[in-house]
Amino acid sequence: MRQHSWGAHMARRRRLVIVTWLVLIILCGLAFPLLSKELKAPNYGVDGAQSTRASNLIQQYFQGLGNEQDVIVFDAPQGQVSDPDQRAAIDRVVVAARGSTGVVTVIGPFDPLAKDQVAPDGRAALAVVGMQGDTDQLPGRASDLQEAIDEAAGSGIEAYLTGYSPITNDLTVVETTAASQAEGIGLPIALVIMVLAFGAVMAAALPLLLAIAGLMLTFGVIYLLSFVMTFDAFLVTIVTMIGTGIGIDYAMFIVSRFREELARRGVTTRDPDAIAEATGVAIRTSGRTILFSGVVVGISVCSFFILKSPLFREISIGVLVSVICTVIAALTLLPAVLAALGPRVNGWQLPPRWRPADVRSDTHLAAGPWARWAHLVIRRPVIYALVVAIVLVVAALPVGSLKYGIDLGTKSLAGRPSASAQEVLDRSFSPGVVSPIQIVITAPGDGPLDAAGQERASRLATELSGDSRVAQIETLPNEGRVLLNVVPKVAIDSSEAIALVEHIRDDLAPPTGDQVLVGGATASFVDLSDETTAKLPWVLLLVLGLSLVFLLLIFRSVVLPIKAVIMNLLATGAAIGLTVAVFQWGHGAGLLGFTSTGFLQVYLPITVFVLLFGLSMDYEVFLIRRIQEAWEDGHDTDESIAIGVEHTARPITAAAAIMVAVFGSFVTAQVLELKQFGFALAVAVAIDATLVRLVLVPALMKLFGDWNWWLPAWLDRVLPHIGEHHPRRTEQPEELAASAERR
Template sequence: MEPSGTREVDRPVLHRWGAWCARHGWRVVGVWVVVLVGAALLVPRFTEGLTGSSLEVTGSESAHVAALLAEEFDTPVTEDALVVFDSAELRSDSAAYRQAVADVLGTLSEQAGVVEVENPYASGDDVLFARDGRTVLAPVGLAGDERARQEAAPSLQEVLDAATAQGPVRADLTGSSALNAAVVERQDEDIARAESVGLPIALIVLVLAFGTLVAAGLPLLLGMAAVLTAFGVLGALSGLVGFDAFVQATVTMLGLALGIDYCLFAVSRQREELAARGGDVEGSVGATMATAGKAVLFSGCTVIISVAGLMVVRAPVFRTMALGVMVAVAAMLLIGLTLLPAVLGLLGTRVDRLAIPGRRRSAGPADVARSRWARWTGVVMRRPVLVGGVTSAVLLLAVVPVGQLRLGFDVGAAAVSDTPAGRGYQLVDEKFAPGAATPLGIVVRTSEGELGDAELAALGRFTDRLLDHPEVSEVVSLGDVLTEDGGRADAATLRAARAADTDGALARLLSRDASATALLVMSRSPADSQPSLDLVRWIRDTAAPESLGEVPGLSARVGGLSGQIVDVADEVARATPLVLLIVSGLSFLLLLLAFRSLLLPLGAIAMNLLSVGAAFGLLTLVFQEGHGASLFGAEGTGFVQVYLPLLTFVVLFGLSMDYEVFLISRIKEEWGRGRDNTRAVVAGVAHTAKVITAAAAIMVVVFAAFMLTEVSEIKQLGFALSVAVLLDATLVRVVLVPALMRLSGRHNWWLPRWLDRALPRLELTEGRPGEAPAPAADRTTA
């Protein structure tokens, strides 16, 4: 029991706050009911406004192309899509097939958002007709921004379905927006399925850990409340910020896992405090917030700071993902520091109600003398070099494949192959040049005024150079249009064509001031394939400079989906060292303050990098190279999704710090009692291993459930996070940490005196259950 002389004002801030929330539990719960209702009303704004994966990189070459096309060309077309006609009964040269295409395109041209429709029979372009005589492509120009096009795609497909419902010809809309809309819908279904699997298993783990349904259900319910709150906040922000669909999966995954984990730590401590304080509810809740609550606050802030490192990446997709994760963690911290102590106060000793028969309700601290974790730690510390060396070798072996890591982007067509967009994309892939669905966009521009004879001649050479490349199937160029209409491509023919262009036919290819022209390049491979990415680099580095470089002021920029993938991969390569430095540096400073040691923060960072590297290595081995991919319902793609390494790195670094803080803070507490390093490590592991193992098991279950999804990046993220947490909570926390601390001995706690005096004091040690926390005046509290 705590001394009776301890005054309320002398207790730490979090102790007093926790006791206040427990004392005014119904008032706090009432406020949160209003908050959750408001959040629920805002959730549709978030989910309905989600877009497909955006690969825009601020200031990149592909971004310049998009800006030039939007600002300097009069065409309202912002995306080239395709309507894929297919029939098992009719041939494309039949009158019935021709009439069906004409009727469908006539109806489609009247729809909002459709500004250009090309009838393949009128254009006479042979490349729009499949050799088997069953499939025909009709290019369609869509208007609007990315969100508007994606919202319009399902409605346009409904129009196509209605127009072909009674006929033998099927019509499927495909392209970037149609695929994104299909992927977002499939992702919603996948997330619901993952939750239906992960949450029940998480509840089972909690029941095994606590032995009672009330204590087990509380972290689960509050984790769900955290996700709801985060979605509501993101819904409120949706009017200002556009969110990628991947943000929804990431927030759900991390919100549930962290929410359950943080509440697990607090509920475990609360039960210990109740047992030690003889049922003093307010005192135990206050002590829980001053100890486990403080560690949760510190850990959550560490995750937020780690994820904030993504803000230095010049790509909106990274920044919106970082914002989503930070909101989710902040929501969980707010719930953990307000709603959780209020509910614990209302429950009181009833937190142990509904016990599971056969399960022992262990509410008190671990008995070190009888602890299996203590015996295991003793084994590790008796052979630290052998055990630590073997474990390090295993992890380093898992890191090796990272050297072969290649970044790419999967448009998600395989995940939605049973939808019209996926079906159409597959037909284009099988019967035409796959790149036709998502062509490269190139803008050739002169700084010398209008395009003249020299510029148009260079444009002709550039076009010929592109057509000579084995990966290029077709090029739509201004030079070809001028040659077809006027017999040659020169300045005089261009002036005549502009004068005669009363219907704006040249608007797609020529800027308003005639200083720039746009080319469409169709690749023989899908836009997300390595040959298409290599084509982009060849055009930028070789074809454009050699063909256009001799004309002063003439240059070319390459955009389109393939160009965006190349740009975001380059940006990730540029930003990775900077993000690693920022995250590692800030983590070192935080751990330095928490542990007042130089060696422990350095060891923590090294071990975090090792476990994250091992997870990346296994991710590369499975999803890039395909070894064992079939076990997870996947195939080797030859690359890892381009934004996964950075995202998983910052998230895993933050998550790893959670376990580090909970473990080392308890070891430091034991060290402060007897200055015996070996005993401190053994006791610290014995006291925390059960809770850390349960927390890690829940995270692994939640993350692994998302591997059941069809969308590639979600499956890869679930794999990377679950593997990393599993490695961190097993090989790192209960093997490498004890081994390293045994080898370091008293040096674990060394800190130069001048630095000790200069650093502000941040005390994270928990103290024994039932002990009064140190007076607030004696220490700085989190």
């Protein structure tokens, strides 16, 4: 079915469509609390990486340790942990922990096998816990263990569980709360912006309706997928951010075009045929644009599949589901609601001078304020293009010093058990005890070591014990294999811990002979960083190449897709460069309320690039297609640019302002990764919608002139037609006809 017929079809069956969506929203809303219970800790592993192979060998040959080593931290605010009452409480906790699901071993502080598990000052003690389970099971088992600890601990002793899964469990709670608070800030601001953009309260409410409907459907689908996959809280935060942004974006484009079509037809009363026709045109034009945009976003996020990491696969699937659900809502629910409202979409209007020019009959096609801005730019295109290009290049310069890392966000966990445990560890023990570096030494092919190999493993342990970053080493032989549990003196997500892992791998492990595999949480962070760095060029090539081909099909032009790709690279580079300057170099740390870790989260630059590249295509396709429409109607290049900018600049700037408000609200979160992510996306969208779309695009299109629409005849014959293109009208003044003939 053709798209203009599709919009009219949705309009005529609006009641059925709206009722169907209401049922879907209710069902998906009921599923959301169930989804929240299914969220797991982030999986920073890499398929087939050294840390993953080490974990597999530990499960195979050292099962008594479990898959994860956690720690119960005991603190005696009054007296000593060895006092009778405190010791009795510790014993109760140890017994309760041994009976918890998934716990395979607990070494209490007073057990014969305990090693240095009572603090020198006698005020704190540790119990080492080995938990069995895969990445899906461990977070839930850690949560159950914390509950058992809370029930068993009595007065006089405080007991907290910490370790990788307990920390990420607490982080899930904190991030979910922070995301809700950020949305509470961003969405009211977004509503105000939409009222100002549309000049009518009713029209402004529709983008929020679409965003909510798309998100509800997304969460419902993700809940169904959670039966066969795992998802973490950070993914839900990303999906909420992106889903809200693109939902509002897509709705603004369609609602703007619908109101324009109503004004053009002079529809002020209920006229079903005229309303259905206006709906059909809105979907045929803006609906087609968002469909194309959704495909570009989908192409971009699918590039994550070449990264062998569950973390990136989750992001890819989550964002892809969000885009598909939002597009479905935009092409079904939104036209049905618009048809039901008709002229009432303009309900509760602002005074006339606050309304968009294209819904007022007294405004000339290319004489509005945005058209005047476009003419200002195209009168001096070289100057404007050069100034903006220099600004973007300078902003992108810090990318050259980009460093990767992972900050678990422990500083944001105040009040949570793992944060309380960390305070005691920092005071009385080593912070690295929460997740030791695990070194598995075997013969090649995972075989047992001979006597010489055992001796080399012993020498490695001795050499490591002299490292100033190492607090303790435990050597565990089994079936000819050796496991070294290395407890660092530094936090597991610190630069020093990462440097220690790299030192073991690069300098201490023998280049030939024995197989030395370094595992543990810190090693997983290193492997994820290496995988991201190695695959980044391939992700860039895949996204750029596929986007170039798809834009070539949409615009049927060689110049426009190349220009779009280059501009997007500049905008993305500038956004990441500014993020490096702020969060890695620490400029503005006091203002934004954080302490720089000296690096960006390992997945942030590549994720921002992919997401921004997809999101910015909304504005690119929306603006260029409108300019192309004017050009196909016979207007010259200058007039086409002015008409396109006049009709799209207001919704583009409003949509960008809303995205900046939604993304920027996450800068208020206490979790560093949310701050980084929100800042990077907000800055990227702001740069793209202002400097790129409102300055670079009109300036460069003026400079290229008729070359904007150039497509070799042989390529025109080969390329399939996926969009609606009309031959340029020539019933215009002689100079336009001559230009068309030259083309």
